[in-house]
Amino acid sequence: MDDLVNDLPEDPGPAPREVPATLRGVGVGRGGVVGPVVKVLPVPYVPGDSALLVDGLPAGRFTARRKVEEAFFVVADRLRHQAQRSESTRSSVTSVLLATAELADDRALLSEVLGRIGAGDQPVAAIDGVIDGFATMFEQSGGELADRVPQLFAVRDRVVAQVMGLPAPGVPDLVEPAVVVAQDLTLTDTTTLNLDNVLAIVTELGGPTGHIAVLAAQLGVPCVVQVAGATALPEGALVTVDAAAGTVVLGEREGAGEDFARRREAAVVLQQDREPGATSDGVPVALLANIGAPADAIRLAEHPVEGVGLFRTEALFLERTVAPTLAEQVDVYARVLRAMGERRVVVRMLDAGGDKSLAFLNRSGPESSALGIRGYRLVQTNPDLFDTQFAALARAAAETGREVDVMAPMIATADEARDFAARARSHGLTRVGVMVEIPAAALRARELLTEVDFVSLGTNDLAQYTMAGDRLLGDLAGLLDPWQPAVLDLVAATASAGTALGKPAGVCGESAADPLMALVLVGLGVRSLSMSAVAVPAVRFSLRHHTLERTEVIARAALGATSAIDAREAALNLVAPEVRDALAL
Numbered sequence: 001m002d003d004l005v006n007d008l009p010e011d012p013g014p015a016p017r018e019v020p021a022t023l024r025g026v027g028v029g030r031g032g033v034v035g036p037v038v039k040v041l042p043v044p045y046v047p048g049d050s051a052l053l054v055d056g057l058p059a060g061r062f063t064a065r066r067k068v069e070e071a072f073f074v075v076a077d078r079l080r081h082q083a084q085r086s087e088s089t090r091s092s093v094t095s096v097l098l099a100t101a102e103l104a105d106d107r108a109l110l111s112e113v114l115g116r117i118g119a120g121d122q123p124v125a126a127i128d129g130v131i132d133g134f135a136t137m138f139e140q141s142g143g144e145l146a147d148r149v150p151q152l153f154a155v156r157d158r159v160v161a162q163v164m165g166l167p168a169p170g171v172p173d174l175v176e177p178a179v180v181v182a183q184d185l186t187l188t189d190t191t192t193l194n195l196d197n198v199l200a201i202v203t204e205l206g207g208p209t210g211h212i213a214v215l216a217a218q219l220g221v222p223c224v225v226q227v228a229g230a231t232a233l234p235e236g237a238l239v240t241v242d243a244a245a246g247t248v249v250l251g252e253r254e255g256a257g258e259d260f261a262r263r264r265e266a267a268v269v270l271q272q273d274r275e276p277g278a279t280s281d282g283v284p285v286a287l288l289a290n291i292g293a294p295a296d297a298i299r300l301a302e303h304p305v306e307g308v309g310l311f312r313t314e315a316l317f318l319e320r321t322v323a324p325t326l327a328e329q330v331d332v333y334a335r336v337l338r339a340m341g342e343r344r345v346v347v348r349m350l351d352a353g354g355d356k357s358l359a360f361l362n363r364s365g366p367e368s369s370a371l372g373i374r375g376y377r378l379v380q381t382n383p384d385l386f387d388t389q390f391a392a393l394a395r396a397a398a399e400t401g402r403e404v405d406v407m408a409p410m411i412a413t414a415d416e417a418r419d420f421a422a423r424a425r426s427h428g429l430t431r432v433g434v435m436v437e438i439p440a441a442a443l444r445a446r447e448l449l450t451e452v453d454f455v456s457l458g459t460n461d462l463a464q465y466t467m468a469g470d471r472l473l474g475d476l477a478g479l480l481d482p483w484q485p486a487v488l489d490l491v492a493a494t495a496s497a498g499t500a501l502g503k504p505a506g507v508c509g510e511s512a513a514d515p516l517m518a519l520v521l522v523g524l525g526v527r528s529l530s531m532s533a534v535a536v537p538a539v540r541f542s543l544r545h546h547t548l549e550r551t552e553v554i555a556r557a558a559l560g561a562t563s564a565i566d567a568r569e570a571a572l573n574l575v576a577p578e579v580r581d582a583l584a585l
Helices: 061-086 091-104 106-119 125-140 148-162 187-191 211-219 257-269 294-302 325-340 374-381 384-402 414-426 439-443 445-449 458-465 485-501 516-524 533-544 548-559 564-572 576-582
Strands: 021-023 026-028 032-039 178-183 198-201 223-225 238-242 247-250 287-291 307-312 344-348 403-407 432-438 452-459 503-508 528-531
Touching: 021 533, 026 211, 032 106, 032 247, 032 257, 061 091, 061 106, 061 125, 061 148, 106 125, 125 148, 148 223, 148 528, 178 576, 187 432, 198 211, 211 287, 211 516, 211 533, 257 533, 257 548, 287 294, 287 344, 287 533, 294 307, 294 533, 307 325, 307 503, 307 528, 325 384, 374 384, 374 414, 384 414, 414 432, 414 445, 432 439, 432 445, 439 445, 439 458, 439 485, 445 485, 452 485, 458 485, 485 503, 485 516, 485 548, 485 564, 516 533, 516 564, 528 533, 533 576, 548 564
Parallel strands: 032 178, 178 198, 198 223, 287 307, 287 528, 307 344, 344 403, 403 432, 432 452, 452 503, 503 528
Antiparallel strands: 021 247, 026 223, 032 238, 238 247
């Protein structure tokens, strides 16, 4: 077969990087694994005017057409093969892969590409032009066809790579348990991962409060982010990933198997306690779970959690070119309510914008701006989006006979809280709250709480806005530490307002999953903690070994520190020894 290369200057490229024996990053969770590396490759950038070379010479039109036709067939075949492998574990992924394979097999699409090449276009330019045209047609058609636009571009990326002799981009087909290594992972990437075979996730970019890290925590998958040099790890190399230590060791670390086994055994013991959360002197602290889909709620049946403290509804809206219909939303919300039975469910309204861009939104300003039109601010330009979601939640509650709590993201003022509450209640939703993620909301928490029934602190975003650092930038992980005294001050102000007005203040940021931080939060006046379900047993254990008075002493010590490191150390020095030892704090 002819060797295909793109029309770029010959360059041996940089010499392979020497990988240190130990790579360091920021760990998420306390688990650890040993397994082989499988790397996620980025989409290659290939200019449209790149020539197809065969034996160093530009390919003729006949040869180019033949190579492109072969590439479409190869891509379709690989997608079908990948679908077959995923069929027994994730039916939703299987259907997406098969639908994408159908597009790669589409004769009309291929015919147009071949026609352009025959007219003189370079192969990449022909592929780009036809895919763009089909995407526009799909978007204008709307409905299910519009939802297939991302699949079109997935075909484009794979076919271009195949034609130009480049490695296939994207998430690999995981045929055995492996450590997934990437420069970064998008939310889209995770939808095609065979999670049953993901031992751990390692990324060069991202931060411990980024969305992939949060997802890994929710699934109980060890994760280490901001690992410089991770993508230089050899494909298939055996590595030891220790989330608690934040390390990735090339090879199997001595004693790692026994160490990780002890951690798993300790976790099993902690899970045997299924009582509601409370301090040792009986002060209730609701322990709730964060979820993103009905399947997550179904899995909670196995966990002793007291409900859902954060249902992230944006997963229903991502990767679509039209908003989900009222009926689609009712179905999803009703499934979550039924799965949770009599337990509490708190639904966060659509939190889009910023790094969670939606194709169908009428928006202005930089798409990636965390300071722009995002969260409930979208009601300014897309009020129907929220009215439909309110109506769907109300109908789902009526159909299931369950009450549902709703809360708004990105609330900054009492006026915004009042507007949200009025809209929600006009649809028959009676328990209404807001997220406290912006310093202004924390500083004026008392005014916000006069308008709503509860508040929930999103500590990830609260740290981001307090410390003026993008939570997705791993380089700022230290600055965005939830132990920062300024962040703790804002949590304290919010909890104090709730106590004064007799209205609950909870935390649904991942800081709630830290057994040490949980003591500080309760000592500040927080009475509900929502986290990944796998983190609940350790938090329950920590609370059960401290009185409320002791948590208040710990909280005062943390508040009195002048740095994040000192705040954590001050709290740790006051923790019961049995908790420190059992949880390896």
